[in-house]
Amino acid sequence: MKTIKDQIGREIILKNTPKRIVSLVPSQTELLCDLALENELVGITKFCVHPYHLKSTKQIVGGTKKVDYEKIKALNPDFILCNKEENAYDMLPELEKIAPTYFSDVNNLNDSIDLILHLGSIFNRRTEADNLAHKIEYKLADFKQFIKDKPIRKVAYFIWAKPWMVAGNDTYINEMLQLNKFENIYDTMSRYPKVEINRIRHEGDPDVVILSSEPFPFKDEHALEIASFTNRSITAFGDGEMFSWPGSRILLAFDYFKQLHKKLESHF
Incomplete structure (x- = not known):
């Protein structure tokens, strides 16, 4: 058992490494797959369009502002991933009754890299997260060179x-x-x-x-x-x-x- 903090400062208690994840954020659904967590992903929103095949292999639980709590509960998740901007905060009380709920808060590239590394730690995908973060930093340096003039x-x-x-x-x-x-x-x-x-x-x-x-x-x-x-x-x-x-x-x-x-x- 361990206690973590999400990106809005809330403490979350995890009994084990999560194995059944519901993602209510399209960009973070894609990120989970790129962190080799597609098999652990059990529920997504109707707006989770990348990777495209997920819509036919995962349970759609609603949109980003309104979800079907019964569908989420039936999936027996042990982790729900939300975002401060994408999701309605008033969903939190109902979601927390179902599973530990993590809210990300990404306003810049540093926040994004922090999220990648944090999720890598939470889900035991540190190598994948580190590699992705390094690739982003390399591409960012290259783009800054491109844009400077x-x-x-x-x-x-x-x-x-x-x-x-x-x-x-x-x-x-x-x-x-x-x-x-x-x-x-x-x-x-x-x-x-x-x-x-x-x-x-x-x-x-x-x-x-x-x-x-x-x-x-x-x-x-x-x-x-x-x-x-x-x-x-x-x-x-x-x-x-x-x-x-x-x-x-x-x-x-x-x-x-x-x-x-x-x-x-x-x-x-």
């Missing part, structure tokens, strides 16, 4: 339409924007504020508008509507997983960011 560009990163919502400060997305030398025009606003697109020039008139692929399915009509209120911005449909999924998805994100910059450069 790139110009700073003003950016607005939209996550929802009508009401229009953007990524503000104190978010993992904002950290990824900064890493890319994208100056977020909504950096002075916290988290995910609603904005008026007819004021976008007043807010900073971005060089680039990024429309995230998740959680809202943006279309050309949305891009045209936003563009009508800017002077010169270029609109890019961005892969939301690359900007907002911590964990092992980061390894793919750095190459994606390189390609994104190359596409943008052809427009400037």
